[in-house]
Amino acid sequence: MMIKVGNLVAEAGEKVSGYVSVPETVIKLPVTLINGKRAGKTVLITGGIHNAEYTGIETAIQLAEELIEDEITGCLILIHPVNISGFENRTMSAVAEDGKNLNRLFPGNPSGTVGDKICHFLVTEFLSQTDFYIDLHAGDGYEMLTPYVYYLGAAAPEVVKQSKAMAQKVNVPYMVKSFITTGGAYNYAGSCGIPSILIERGGEARWSEAEVSLYKADVKNVLRYLAVLDGEVKAVATESVDVDDVVYENACVTGCWYPRKKVGEKVKKGEKLGVIKDYFGKTLESCVARFDGVVLYQVSSLCILKDGPMITYGKIKS
Known part of the structure; x- marks a missing residue:
């Protein structure tokens, strides 16, 4: 064909x-x-x-x-x-x-x-x-x-x-x-x-x-x-854990981003995930976890932009 x-x-x-x-x-x-x-x-x-x-x-x-x-x-x-x-x-x-x-x-x-x-x-x-x-x-x-x-x-x-x-x-x-x-x-x-x-x-x-x-x-x-490539399907080393209720947090202001967590790290409800400061070190915005979960990805640059991505996390499904 x-x-x-x-x-x-x-x-x-x-x-x-x-x-x-x-x-x-x-x-x-x-x-x-x-x-x-x-x-x-x-x-x-x-x-x-x-x-x-x-x-x-x-x-x-x-x-x-x-x-x-x-x-x-x-x-x-x-x-x-x-x-x-x-x-x-x-x-x-x-x-x-x-x-x-x-x-x-x-x-x-x-x-x-x-x-x-x-x-x-x-x-x-x-x-x-x-x-x-x-x-x-x-x-x-x-x-x-x-x-x-x-x-x-x-x-x-x-x-x-x-x-x-x-x-x-x-x-x-x-x-x-x-x-x-x-x-x-x-x-x-x-x-x-x-x-x-x-x-x-x-x-x-x-x-x-x-x-x-x-x-x-x-x-x-x-x-x-999918039976498209020859060979046996290999068992994964670690079985993936389901994550749901994912939150995509965007920045409310432009400034300097200081994350408090690393990607893949667990978080607790109410825990501070990072802050945005101005160029004089004044805090403009704080990001606080809405629930227990895990950080999937986040901005890693110092610069962060208003309405742009900041941090994403979700609940680990039991």
């Missing part, structure tokens, strides 16, 4: 890489198609929807290089990275041409700005022929996080079940059931009936071979579970 994305075509038993043009833009996405000799499901893997999240991008690049058609049943489509203009202009996870965050724009708009058009193209050209979706992320250039995985919560019951099963094959300490229904790529895919997960590993615009090695092992284990 042939697989075609834009101008790229891979026949059964072929692996093809090249650039795919986004209509009515100058954007060309680096894409790899791996079409196995045996018929099966199609899995989409994206890195760099947020272009400063380098561990996910490098993982997608290495997977595209390493995986071969002889070990694939079905098809793999890899984009590495999605926000290539942001990557090449070193923006903080925004499309260079319009300043928009791709993971807030799905399903996109063919008549919109560049970011809208990229998202619409991903929906019509990629997700339209996808059976399962794995989205690779990290902390942004100013964020650090503890490794965890999101799975779908706001989708059809069978899609939620399959998404959670995929998440359980990822070797991270926490998994979060997401009930967000708009804007995000994997959330939108779920609304289309595509079991999807979003993996978080690394951050602060850094990457290492050690992190990427762990990341590749995660993705390959999910692919084995």
Whole structure:
């Protein structure tokens, strides 16, 4: 069975890489198609929807290089990275041409700005022929996080079940059931009936071979579970703990951020999680835990912006 994305075509038993043009833009996405000799499901893997999240991008690049058609049943489509203009202009996870965050724009708009058009193209050209979706992320250039995985919560019951099963094959300490229904790529895919997960590993615009090695092992284990990659599914070293009632705290003011906790650290209700001060050391805002939980990610830079992310934590489900 042939697989075609834009101008790229891979026949059964072929692996093809090249650039795919986004209509009515100058954007060309680096894409790899791996079409196995045996018929099966199609899995989409994206890195760099947020272009400063380098561990996910490098993982997608290495997977595209390493995986071969002889070990694939079905098809793999890899984009590495999605926000290539942001990557090449070193923006903080925004499309260079319009300043928009791709993971807030799905399903996109063919008549919109560049970011809208990229998202619409991903929906019509990629997700339209996808059976399962794995989205690779990290902390942004100013964020650090503890490794965890999101799975779908706001989708059809069978899609939620399959998404959670995929998440359980990822070797991270926490998994979060997401009930967000708009804007995000994997959330939108779920609304289309595509079991999807979003993996978080690394951050602060850094990457290492050690992190990427762990990341590749995660993705390959999910692919084995989906019977797309040859080999046995490996037991995860640590069974992921469910985290729910996740709170995404945004800053009320611009200033200097002083976190009191580390990512992955437990917190108690009423405990101070961090403070924002002005340039004279005066406290402008204090962030206090609303309940017992665990810190998933937080801003790690001194600079923090009004209405921008500050810290995210959730309850550990017993």
